[in-house]
Amino acid sequence: MNQHSDPAGNDGRPPVSSTRGRIISAAVELFAEQGFDATSVNQVVARASVAKGALYHHFSSKDDLLFEVYRELVDRQLSGLHDIQRRGLSPAETLRALILDLVCTTAEKAAEAKVFFREGHRLSDANQQRTRRARREMHDAVLGLVAAAQAGGEFSAVASPEMVTFTLFGVINELPVWYQPDGRKRPADIAEELSALLLAALRPAPTAAEPST
Amino acid sequence: MNQHSDPAGNDGRPPVSSTRGRIISAAVELFAEQGFDATSVNQVVARASVAKGALYHHFSSKDDLLFEVYRELVDRQLSGLHDIQRRGLSPAETLRALILDLVCTTAEKAAEAKVFFREGHRLSDANQQRTRRARREMHDAVLGLVAAAQAGGEFSAVASPEMVTFTLFGVINELPVWYQPDGRKRPADIAEELSALLLAALRPAPTAAEPST
Known part of the structure; x- marks a missing residue:
């Protein structure tokens, strides 16, 4: 199978x-x-x-078991990323869709994500390399999206693409620590707030009146 | 002593x-x-x-040792927080000063912070309660600052005070994972970018022309 x-x-x-x-x-x-x-x-x-x-x-081993805990989550997130990339959305809509997917998948697998982020450094070197590769693919996709949108003027260059990316994944990776499955806020609400916050930061400055030519 | x-x-x-x-x-x-x-x-x-x-x-024990690793960092950050609060700065200047302090202290103690965030859940219940209290004080200070500034119109209500707070501490708590002491970006640069990002998100919408009365 x-x-x-x-x-x-x-x-x-x-x-x-x-x-x-x-x-x-x-x-x-x-x-x-x-x-x-x-x-x-x-x-x-x-x-x-x-x-x-x-x-x-x-x-094959206990190490392999911990690796699989992570791999199932990140494979799902990478597959979500690829689906979103195929939709041809604007940068803002792409970021919003990606945040929704990351928040929902992480909230649903909060126990697994928490264990992995605590214990992932105990994996064998080979499995740590594999997890780093998968994380880097997610990271690079967000970085590239932000960099391209900043270059194209769709996002403000208020902070570097790296800082925007670290901010997004900082929230996502900490989410399993504070997320309450039976709490007032549903994953979609959390995603909406996070999107609003990041997109407000990245909103381009209003265009000044065009100089007459 | x-x-x-x-x-x-x-x-x-x-x-x-x-x-x-x-x-x-x-x-x-x-x-x-x-x-x-x-x-x-x-x-x-x-x-x-x-x-x-x-x-x-x-x-008194190995547990006490791990607790002290954390306590020294958080005590320093709480002391920094209290110093900043005494300065009577605007909400934006307060948040900027707090981010600078959190980024610099966390970067300087990145090894300690990384160990604590991985292993802190292994502490005894009593020490876990003490660390939770200290973290809650930091968390509540940021939450209260954002809530008051949103109520007063100095910050936009683009996202809840909780989400702003989780975003800030998400970045700070993940920083030990990606921060490179010999890297291109100094802690003050990182703090400046993070401040710019969050303050851009929280910038109040430009006031519409006052209606004539």
């Missing part, structure tokens, strides 16, 4: 009732409770109520 | 040549390299080249 994409339009996440999904859920719970280092493969299989062989059928 | 404040105006951080400072530096290095859980008190005293008794003279 191809775990990376689903031509039927499914977002690629296994239902939690699947063995693989149950193992990931159990691992995320245990990594959150006691940390990656302190969690053993035996504890994960006990929490997930699966045989050890089932875990090794899906994951 | 009172470790919490220094009436002479010293920022309270011990020089690294002090025993206490050497222990903290060694602990930060080890927590960063191998994680809080995997680090023993024996490893910290070996790395710091101090006797175990010296560690227990300054810190």
Whole structure:
């Protein structure tokens, strides 16, 4: 089974009732409770109520399990990014759509994102490189969007594309810390506020009256 | 010795040549390299080249050591906040001064901040409560500043005070991940860009011509 994409339009996440999904859920719970280092493969299989062989059928190691927690989230976000890029929207509409996608996917997977951002540095060097590549693709897409729109005059050059990008991902990466699934604000509300804030900052200065020629 | 404040105006951080400072530096290095859980008190005293008794003279436990790493940074930031609040600046100037202080202190203590934001959830409940209180004080100060300035019309109500606050601390808390001490941008440059971005977003809409009465 191809775990990376689903031509039927499914977002690629296994239902939690699947063995693989149950193992990931159990691992995320245990990594959150006691940390990656302190969690053993035996504890994960006990929490997930699966045989050890089932875990090794899906994951080569505990490192691989933590990597997959991240990969599923970032693959979904990269796929969202590519969909948005294909729509041919204005820079402001592209940024708004991207923020909506990033906030909603991160809020839905807040437990996974929190575990990854705490424990991701415990991954093997090879898996850290793979996660850095995926993050860089997201980062570079936003950076390129902002730089092009600033060059074209659609966005104000109030701050560098790097600072705009770090600001956006700063909020997204911290969201799992403060987001409350049962809180007053829904992910779409949060995305709308964040879009309004960043787009207000990037709004080009009103054009001065054209000099007569 | 009172470790919490220094009436002479010293920022309270011990020089690294002090025993206490050497222990903290060694602990930060080890927590960063191998994680809080995997680090023993024996490893910290070996790395710091101090006797175990010296560690227990300054810190009651490994938990206390991690807590102190955070407390020194946040105490300094709270003290900076109180200094700025006493200056009676406009809301925009207050926010600018606060961002400068937060960026500079976080950049200077990037290793400590990174370790704390990864490992802080491993603290005892009592120490987690203390760190939450200190963070809440910083958070509430920014929230209150933005709310009052929005109510007074000095800031635009483009986004809620909560979202502005989460955005600011999102950038600050992520800064240790991307900040490069030997990079092109100095902390003051980063602060200036971030201030420009947030203050542009919060700039009140130009007043419409007053209706004649």
